[in-house]
Amino acid sequence: MEVRTAASPKDVKHYTTDRLREEFLIQDLFIPGEIKLVYSHIDRIITGAAVPVEPLTLTAGAELRANYFLERREMGIINVGGKGTVTVDGKVYTLDYKDGMYIGKGAEDIIFASVDGAEPAKFYLNSAPAHTSYPTVAIKMEGEASEDTVIIKDENKVELGCLEESNHRVINKYILPGQVESCQLVMGMTALKPGSVWNTMPCHTHDRRMEVYLYFEMPEDAFVMHYMGEPQETRHLVVRNEEAIISPSWSIHAGSGSRAYTFIWGMVGENQEFTDMDAVENKELR
Numbered sequence: 001m002e003v004r005t006a007a008s009p010k011d012v013k014h015y016t017t018d019r020l021r022e023e024f025l026i027q028d029l030f031i032p033g034e035i036k037l038v039y040s041h042i043d044r045i046i047t048g049a050a051v052p053v054e055p056l057t058l059t060a061g062a063e064l065r066a067n068y069f070l071e072r073r074e075m076g077i078i079n080v081g082g083k084g085t086v087t088v089d090g091k092v093y094t095l096d097y098k099d100g101m102y103i104g105k106g107a108e109d110i111i112f113a114s115v116d117g118a119e120p121a122k123f124y125l126n127s128a129p130a131h132t133s134y135p136t137v138a139i140k141m142e143g144e145a146s147e148d149t150v151i152i153k154d155e156n157k158v159e160l161g162c163l164e165e166s167n168h169r170v171i172n173k174y175i176l177p178g179q180v181e182s183c184q185l186v187m188g189m190t191a192l193k194p195g196s197v198w199n200t201m202p203c204h205t206h207d208r209r210m211e212v213y214l215y216f217e218m219p220e221d222a223f224v225m226h227y228m229g230e231p232q233e234t235r236h237l238v239v240r241n242e243e244a245i246i247s248p249s250w251s252i253h254a255g256s257g258s259r260a261y262t263f264i265w266g267m268v269g270e271n272q273e274f275t276d277m278d279a280v281e282n283k284e285l286r
């Protein structure tokens with residue numbers, strides 16, 4: 001598992017492009033036949049991906065000093081590839097494209113598999129330290145709810161922005177209080193409407209939470225200019241399809257794409273209040 005340390009805004013404003021990318025950009029996440037994990041000291045979030053050609057078993061790795069991965073952690077998953085299954089302590093959950101999942105602390109045996117290894121599932125993962133165990137569930141946009149499947153509530157599919165401001169988008173909240181309970185992880189997926197290119201603009205910071213963004217549904221030659229930094233010290237990173245960004249609490253996190261795209265956001269930290277943001281007015285940005 002790759003480990004990344006936390007970074008101070010006083011230092012980051014002096015970083016070169018390479019150094020910024022080394023600290024905050026996660027590339028080569030989705031490697032067929034592998035589980036890739038990046039552990040950040042920022043709120044101890046682990047960002048990763050599992051792309052099973054043959055079934056892949058999640059192990060704790062030396063870094064966690066745990067008997068199994070979720071001994072002291074919880075995990076959110078969204079599948080951005082072909083149909084696949086996640087087997088949790090013997091129980092099989094089937095995830096289609098853009099289906100999500102929450103796995104509670106204490107789940108020991110986790111196996112990722114694809115229904116068709118030629119078109120593998122791409123399980124994107126966020127994991128955070130947890131103090132108690134909440135139920136493991138699959139999360140779907142639509143369909144029938146059941147004991148182990150939660151359907152995203154209409155109130156958690158929030159349309160924001162407008163084409164005139166190039167930021168017309170829908171924020172789909174998968175894991176949050178009142179829908180899928182978790183200790184600290186809040187996770188969802190935002191889709192831009194065709195013609196809109198801006199996410200999270202007007203932008204914000206949130207002192208009480210950090211955030212990770214995964215950008216996807218972009219052709220190979222497309223990119224997102226992801227903006228980070230303190231509002232008066234902004235920097236940018238060029239982000240390609242299926243790459244992720246680690247965003248510290250003090251940093252804005254917003255992007256403008258060369259075309260529409262989709263992204264998954266995951267937040268951990270002090271609270272789970274989605275609206276607890278420190279809004280930044282466009283005229284304040286520098």
Ligand SMILES: O=C(O)C(=O)C[C@H](O)C(=O)CO
Pocket residue numbers: 169171190199200201206211253265267274277
């Ligand atoms: O497009 C947006 O705006 C978002 O998706 C915002 C993120 O969800 C976020 O930054 C939550 O703090």
Ligand SMILES: [Zn+2]
Pocket residue numbers: 204205206211253
């Ligand atoms: Zn945010």
